[in-house]
Structure formats: structure tokens, C-alpha cells
Amino acid sequence: MANISQPSQGAWSRLLPSNSATAFHRVSALLTLAILVIAFAFASPAFLSVNNTLTILLQTSVIGLLGIGMTMVIITGGIDLSVGSVLALSGTVTGMMVKAGVPVVPAMMLGVCMGAACGLFNGFVVTKMKITPFVATLGMMLIARGAALQLTGAAPISQLGEAFGVLGNGALFRVVEMQPNGFPKVIFPGIPYPAILLVIVAIVASYMLRRRAIGRHIYATGSNEEAARLSGVLVDRTKLIAYTLSGALAGVAGNVLMSRLITAQPSEGVMYELDAIAAAVIGGASLMGGVGGISGTMIGAFIIGVLRNGLNMGGVSSFIQQIVIGFVVIGAVYIDQLRNRR
Amino acid sequence: MSQTQPAPGAPAPLVEMRGIEKHFGGVVAVNGVSLDLMPGEVVGVLGHNGAGKSCLMRILSGAMAPSHGEIRIGGEVVEMGSPQDARAHGVETIYQTLALADHLDAPANLFLGRELKTRFGNLDDKRMLAEARKVLATLNPNFTNLKDPVSSLSGGQRQVIAIARAIYFDVKILIMDEPTAALGPSETAMVADLIRKLRAQGIGIFLVSHDMHDVFDLCDRVVVMNKGKLVGAHPIDEVHKDDILSLIIKGELPTDWRPRNLEAAQ
Ligand SMILES: Nc1ncnc2c1ncn2[C@@H]1O[C@H](COP(=O)(O)OP(=O)(O)OP(=O)(O)O)[C@@H](O)[C@H]1O
Ligand SMILES: [Mg+2]
Numbered sequence: 387m388a389n390i391s392q393p394s395q396g397a398w399s400r401l402l403p404s405n406s407a408t409a410f411h412r413v414s415a416l417l418t419l420a421i422l423v424i425a426f427a428f429a430s431p432a433f434l435s436v437n438n439t440l441t442i443l444l445q446t447s448v449i450g451l452l453g454i455g456m457t458m459v460i461i462t463g464g465i466d467l468s469v470g471s472v473l474a475l476s477g478t479v480t481g482m483m484v485k486a487g488v489p490v491v492p493a494m495m496l497g498v499c500m501g502a503a504c505g506l507f508n509g510f511v512v513t514k515m516k517i518t519p520f521v522a523t524l525g526m527m528l529i530a531r532g533a534a535l536q537l538t539g540a541a542p543i544s545q546l547g548e549a550f551g552v553l554g555n556g557a558l559f560r561v562v563e564m565q566p567n568g569f570p571k572v573i574f575p576g577i578p579y580p581a582i583l584l585v586i587v588a589i590v591a592s593y594m595l596r597r598r599a600i601g602r603h604i605y606a607t608g609s610n611e612e613a614a615r616l617s618g619v620l621v622d623r624t625k626l627i628a629y630t631l632s633g634a635l636a637g638v639a640g641n642v643l644m645s646r647l648i649t650a651q652p653s654e655g656v657m658y659e660l661d662a663i664a665a666a667v668i669g670g671a672s673l674m675g676g677v678g679g680i681s682g683t684m685i686g687a688f689i690i691g692v693l694r695n696g697l698n699m700g701g702v703s704s705f706i707q708q709i710v711i712g713f714v715v716i717g718a719v720y721i722d723q724l725r726n727r728r
Numbered sequence: 729m730s731q732t733q734p735a736p737g738a739p740a741p742l743v744e745m746r747g748i749e750k751h752f753g754g755v756v757a758v759n760g761v762s763l764d765l766m767p768g769e770v771v772g773v774l775g776h777n778g779a780g781k782s783c784l785m786r787i788l789s790g791a792m793a794p795s796h797g798e799i800r801i802g803g804e805v806v807e808m809g810s811p812q813d814a815r816a817h818g819v820e821t822i823y824q825t826l827a828l829a830d831h832l833d834a835p836a837n838l839f840l841g842r843e844l845k846t847r848f849g850n851l852d853d854k855r856m857l858a859e860a861r862k863v864l865a866t867l868n869p870n871f872t873n874l875k876d877p878v879s880s881l882s883g884g885q886r887q888v889i890a891i892a893r894a895i896y897f898d899v900k901i902l903i904m905d906e907p908t909a910a911l912g913p914s915e916t917a918m919v920a921d922l923i924r925k926l927r928a929q930g931i932g933i934f935l936v937s938h939d940m941h942d943v944f945d946l947c948d949r950v951v952v953m954n955k956g957k958l959v960g961a962h963p964i965d966e967v968h969k970d971d972i973l974s975l976i977i978k979g980e981l982p983t984d985w986r987p988r989n990l991e992a993a994q
Contacts, residue, residue, distance in 0.1 A: 597850045599843045602832070606840055609829035616791055616827040617893075618812045618841030676831035 411670040414721065415685045422689065426696030433699055436575055444554070444646060446691030447580035448473075451639040452662035453669075453683040454591045455505075455632030460666050461595075462628045463608035463675025464519035468508060468526035469636040470658035474651070475530040476501040477640035481543040481550075481650020490549045494645075498637035504530055505633020509626035527659070534652035543650040553579055554646030580642045587635065592680040604628055608675025664711065665690055668718040689714070740803055742767050742901055742932040743788065748797035750783050750956075757783040758794070759956035765901065765932040770923060772943040772964075773936045775953035776976055781936045782824050784953070785903045788934070789821035790814035801901070812841075818900030822907045824936070826890040830879035834871075835860035837878055838893045863892045867918055883910035891919065895926070902926060905936045920946055940969050954979035965989045 426433045452469045459466045480497030484490055504526055511522040557576030565571045595601035603624045606614040615621045639658075644650045667673070668689055669682025690711060697707045743765040750758040758780045765771055775781050786792040788799060790808035798805050801817045808814050814821070828837050835856040844852040844859070857874060864871040867888045878886055887910045894902060904923075908916045923933060923946050937943050943950055944964060952960040952975040960967075960975040966987045974982050 599845065599849075599851060602836060602840070602843060602851060606829040606832060606836075609831040610827070612825075613827040613829050614840065616789075616811050616821075616823060617829075617837075618810075618815060676829070 412682060412685070415669060415682060415689065415718070418718075419685055419689050419692065422692050422696065426692065426699065429696070430699045433696060438695065438699070440575060440578055442688075442691050442695045443578055443581040445695060446687050447578075447584040448639045448643050448658070449661045449665055449690055450584045450684055450687040451587060451635050451642065452658055453665035453687045454587055454680055455635035456659070456662040457666045457669070457671050457678050457680060457683045458591070458595070458604060458628045459519070459632045460663070460671045460673060461604050461608045461675060461678045462625050463611065464512065464625065464628070465523060465663065465673065466505075466508065466629065466632045467520065467523040467659050468504065468530055469632060469639075469662055470655040470660075471527045471530035471534070472501050472504045472633050472636040473640035473643065473655040473658060474653065475504065475534040475537075475640070476637035477644035477654065478534045478538055478543070478650045478652045480641055481546055481644060482537065484546050484550050485543055490547075490552075494553070494641045497641050498634055501637020501640065502630050502634035505630040505636070506626065508633065509629035512629065513622040513625050531652075531656075538650070538652045540652060542652070544648070546648055546650065551645055551648040553583075554642050554644070554648075555579075558582060580646070583638070583642065587638070588680050588684055591631075595680060600624065600627060605676055608677075610676075661690055664715045667715060686718075739767055741765060741800075742802065744800040744803075745784075745788065746798050746800070748784060748787055748799075749795045750780070750787060750792065751795045756956050758787070761797075761953070761956075761958045763951060763958065763961070765934065767932055768927050768930045769949065770927050770933045770935055770947045772947035772950040773934055773953065774938070774943065774950060774972060774976055779953040779976075780956040781953055782905055785821065785905050785934060785936060786823075788814070788901075789819055789823075789903055791821070791823070815897070818898060819903065820894040820897060820899040820901070821903040822887075822890050822894045822905060824905040824909075826886055828878050828886055828889060831877050833877055834864065834874045834881075834889050837889055838863070838896060840893075842897065859896070860892070863896050864888060867892055867922070868915055884912055884915055887911055888915065891922070895922065899926075899931055902931055902933045903936075904933060906938065907935070908937070908939070908942065916942075940972065943972075944969070952976055962987075963989075 432438055452473065456466055456469060476497040479500045480493045483493035483496055488496070508519075508523050508526050511517050511525070512519050515522075557578045559574060560572070560576030561574040562570045563573050595604065603614065603619045606617070606619055607621050607624045611621055640655065643654060647654075665686035666678060666683045667686070669679065669684070669686035671678025671683065693711060693714065694707060697710060702710075741764040743763075745761065745763045748758055748761045749756070761780075761784055763771075763784075773781050773785070783792060787794045788808065790811045790813050793809070799808055800806065801819075806813070806817055811821075829840060832840070835853070838860045839856050844856050846852045860874055864874070868885065871885060871888065873881065878889060881889075887907065891904075891907055894904075908919050911919065920942070923935065926933060935943070935947060947964050949961065949963050950967065950972060951958060952972060954976065957979070959979045960981065966989055968988055971981055971985055971988070974980065
């Protein structure tokens with residue numbers, strides 16, 4: 387057993403898709419993203435501006451965080467319809483804590499714990515009560531949204547203080563210079579914290595799925611649950627972990643979003659679960675389970691983020707945007723199936 | 729070990745199943761079956777389709793909970809609450825359904841639930857691949873596409889993975905539920921060799937099969953199930969193929985049956 391340590395090039399290859407089918411999907415999704423960016427850049431010169439790029443990054447980070455959790459659940463063969471509502475509940479809980487005088491960091495952690503608790507409950511209903519994921523998380527979608535609205539009396543909590551806004555609005559390596567006329571000039575806008583958070587979460591999730599036993603068990607559970615059980619995989623525990631992580635990430639996304647607005651909005655995040663599902667599916671995840679990956683979902687999240695933003699800049703109404711994204715989801719899955727049928 | 733003391737000098741049974749029953753609503757899939765397995769013994773389990781063979785085997789492998797009955801391993805009463813329990817007692821199973829995760833490759837399936845890890849707790853894919861290559865080569869030297877998802881492999885290759893998974897780990901009691909159903913002649917011969925080798929190591933084997941030739945070739949004893957009941961258990965030299973067929977189809981021996989080995993001695 388002399389060769390336990392990995393050669394560095396081997397470690398890299400493991401972070402890439404393992405077979406040619408997923409590689410093809412990854413390339414075609416990336417290509418789609420590139421075409422979108424080029425098209426929007428031609429249509430509107432402001433699209434590639436620094437400010438707009440930052441906006442896209444921020445929008446995508448919320449979809450991306452939700453999408454990562456969703457991907458893990460989808461790989462187990464499940465679905466999590468509750469992430470949009472859990473996002474709202476977590477953000478509101480954090481907001482209420484901050485309003486009650488709890489410092490921002492512990493308050494945000496409590497908010498994330500709230501999300502994790504919702505996810506754990508989802509997992510419990512799915513595994514112990516044997517209720518299908520669709521129905522279980524549909525229930526949580528109503529429960530969490532109702533709780534968020536009830537707790538706040540449906541009113542947004544504003545004036546949460548500057549510290550609450552740092553996560554959503556701050557940036558690393560931001561360089562600002564005071565001009566002689568007294569106005570600040572942004573020399574380098576920095577890397578927004580939400581984008582950094584997304585990258586970290588994506589790397590950790592990808593590592594977990596590819597290199598840890600729990601990741602392998604998540605794939606095995608979705609691929610053939612009975613086989614996984616017979617092989618000694620603790621299927622229920624695996625699902626509990628996936629749903630809990632999805633809930634926790636919805637909590638993180640909720641905190642990012644509400645911090646960005648510096649307001650806790652109990653009605654925020656409606657239908658976000660659909661964006662998260664779309665991101666995962668565009669990225670190659672299969673609702674039948676057993677297939678999917680973080681890098682794909684990231685590309686999917688960016689495709690949706692770029693589409694939304696680009697169509698916005700082009701003055702396309704939000705109704706038309708929905709129609710376009712609907713067709714993109716169907717198209718992405720159709721192309722994927724065409725390839726598989728060959 | 730005290731309750732069922734065997735005759736002095738005889739080895740203790742590896743497995744003793746007593747009064748096993750399994751009900752599915754009104755269906756009685758296994759009906760009061762008692763069955764032993766000795767170390768180094770190959771017991772053929774036969775019966776018509778739906779006779780309850782797989783159910784009985786799944787109960788022993790912890791995949792299915794019995795409605796009644798008890799299982800002893802090495803004389804101790806054990807609870808087979810899960811496949812992990814059974815594995816902890818050295819029971820390995822090749823399921824009729826193979827129980828493979830289609831999207832994973834051969835090494836991932838072989839080590840599923842028992843992954844090899846590096847000292848940091850990461851999956852040691854390299855070592856799992858090397859080990860899988862080694863054990864698969866003993867069963868099928870032409871097995872090269874180890875990194876493909878097993879859904880893209882042939883039925884025989886999939887079966888070889890399921891067999892490899894059962895013998896790679898420390899096995900004392902091996903359950904083979906129709907292990908050669910999808911295998912070609914040379915692979916079947918390899919499995920036959922494997923069975924003989926394992927028997928020589930003192931491993932007890934239940935071999936569920938419809939192939940009369942295999943059963944007579946490999947088994948020391950044959951038991952027949954019919955509509956959930958155990959209708960016959962005979963040392964292999966005591967019966968002929970026709971006797972077994974009669975047990976399988978009618979649930980009883982031919983009316984003029986006498987132990988064939990005695991017949992031959994006369
Ligand atoms: N999970 C289940 N739920 C309900 N009935 C079942 C279940 N599993 C098996 N049965 C029933 O139990 C009976 C015995 O099935 P079993 O799979 O043990 O047969 P078998 O002897 O292995 O047959 P074969 O030779 O076709 O493999 C059948 O009538 C079957 O319909
Ligand atoms: Mg069977």
C-alpha cells in the first residue's frame with residue numbers, strides 16, 4: 387500500500403466528470419452559457435459592465451446555493467419544493483433575532499439552523515413516515531411560508547443595521563478612493579461575499595459528493611435504493627443528511643438575500659424552488675435519481691441568472707422571461723435525452 | 729451452544745433455521761421451514777418459480793424480516809435485522825436481482841457500504857479500482873471496462889460483479905441465488921470452481937438453482953421447496969434427477985422411492 391497518497395494530476399481528474407456522457411453535457415451547457423453571454427453583450431453594452439456582472443453574481447449566488455442543496459436531494463431520487471419558503475423563514479428568523487438584539491453572526495447561524503431543522507423535518511417525513519418527497523416538501527413549503535408570515539405579521543422587518551447588510555453587500559479586496567470632490571471612487575469593486583460563499587459551498591459540496599462515502603451513498607441511494615440498502619448503505623440516514631443540507635443551504639441563501647436587501651422579507655423567495663430545480667436539471671441532474679453534479683448545477687444557475695438578467699436589461703417583461711426559461715428547461719432536458727438515446 | 733448439541737465428533741452447524749415463516753397478507757411465501765448448513769457444505773435449494781426460495785434466502789441475509797422462526801449462527805440465536813447484521817455474522821449474499829447501483833461503476837458497487845478510505849477518510853478510489861481489478865479477473869479475465877457505469881455492462885458482467893462482492897470480504901456463509909443465470913459456459917465453469925474452492929475452505933454455501941446439472945455437480949445435499957414448504961432434504965447420492973423433479977412438481981417423492989445409494993449397494 388505504498389501509493390495511498392494521490393499524484394496531483396490524479397486528484398484533478400477526479401474533480402472532472404468521470405465519463406464522456408457527463409463531459410458532453412457539461413460542454414454543451416457551458417457553450418450555451420457562452421452563447422448567451424455573447425448575445426446579451428451585443429444586445430446591450432451595459433450587460434458586461436462591472437456593475438451588472440456583480441448583479442448577476444449576486445442573483446446567481448442565491449439560485450446556486452439553493453441549487454446545490456437541491457442537487458443533492460435530486461441525486462437521492464427526491465425533490466425539495468420547500469427551499470423557497472425555508473429561505474424566507476430562515477431570513478425572517480435571523481431578522482427577528484437581530485431586531486431583538488442578538489449580534490448578527492449568531493443570529494445568522496440560528497437562521498441557518500432554522501433552515502436545517504426544516505430540512506431535517508423533511509427528511510424525517512420522507513424516510514420515517516414514508517411520504518413521497520414531492521408531498522412531504524410541498525407540506526413544508528406551506529408550513530415554512532406560513533410560519534414566516536405569521537411570525538412577522540406579513541410585514542417586512544427593516545432597519546436591521548449596517549452589520550446585517552455586510553454579507554449581502556460587502557466585497558473582498560474592494561478598493562475605494564476618496565476623490566478631491568468628496569465622493570468615493572471605486573477603483574476595484576472587489577469580489578462580493580455572496581460569490582465567495584457560493585464558490586466555497588460549491589467546492590465543499592463537490593468534494594463531499596465525489597470524495598466522501600456519504601456522497602457515494604447519495605448516488606447509490608438514488609440509483610437503486612433497494613440495492614443500496616442490501617449493500618449496507620444506511621439509506622434513511624443518507625436521505626436525512628441530503629434534506630438537512632438542502633434546508634441549511636436554503637437558510638444560507640435566505641440570509642444572503644435578506645442581507646442584500648437589509649430587510650427581512652417573509653414573502654421573499656416565492657417560486658425560487660423552481661429556479662433551483664431548473665438549475666440542477668439544466669446542469670444534467672436526473673429527477674429519476676443517481677445522476678447530477680455540482681459543477682453542472684453551477685452552470686445551470688449561471689444560465690438562469692444570465693438569462694434573467696440579460697432579458698431584464700433588454701427590457702423583456704418578467705412574464706416573457708418565465709416563458710423563455712420554461713422552454714430552456716425543456717430544451718436542455720430534451721437535448722440530454724437525445725444524446726442518451728443514441 | 730448447549731441446546732442443540734450435535735452428535736459427538738460431528739462439527740456444529742454454521743446455520744440453523746428453525747420454523748421460518750413469511751406471510752405477505754394472505755400469501756404464505758415460506759411455511760415453517762427448518763434447515764441447517766454445515767461448514768464446507770454446499771446445499772442446493774430447488775423449487776418451482778415462486779416456491780419461496782428467494783424469500784427464505786433473503787430472510788437469512790437480513791434483507792427481509794421473517795414473520796416467525798429463529799436463526800442460529802454457530803449455535804447462537806441471532807437477529808438478522810438488516811443486511812449489515814448478516815454481514816457482521818459472515819453471511820454474504822448474491823441476490824437474484826444482483827442489487828447493483830446502475831449509475832456507479834464496478835469498483836464502487838463492489839465496495840458499496842464498505843468503501844476503502846485513505847487515512848483522511850476520503851474514498852480511496854485508486855485502491856478500490858486495483859482490488860476490484862484483481863478479484864474480477866479471477867472470475868472473468870476479459871473484464872476490462874471497470875470504470876463504466878454497470879448499467880452499460882452485459883448481464884454476465886453484472887453477475888460477476890455481484891459474485892465478486894460476496895467473496896471479496898470475509899465470508900463464512902455464502903448465499904448464491906441463481907448466480908449463474910446470466911453466465912456463459914466458461915464463466916459458469918469458473919463459478920463452479922469457485923464454489924469448490926470455497927467449500928474446501930470450510931465455507932457453507934446455499935446454492936439456489938434451477939440447473940439440475942449444476943446441482944448434482946456441486947452440491948452435497950439438496951433441499952426442495954414447494955409452495956413455501958420444505959418437502960425434501962436429501963444427501964445428493966440418495967436421489968436421482970427424476971426424484972428431484974417429482975419433489976419440485978408434485979411436492980413428493982415417487983411412490984416407489986428408496987434411497988438410491990442403498991439401491992445401488994444391493
Ligand atoms: N415483497 C413481496 N411482497 C409480496 N409477495 C412477495 C414478495 N416477495 C415474494 N413474494 C411472494 O412470495 C412467493 C415466493 O417468492 P420467491 O421470490 O421466494 O420465489 P422463488 O422460489 O425465489 O422463485 P424463482 O424461482 O422465480 O426465483 C411468491 O408467491 C411471491 O409472489
Ligand atoms: Mg428466486
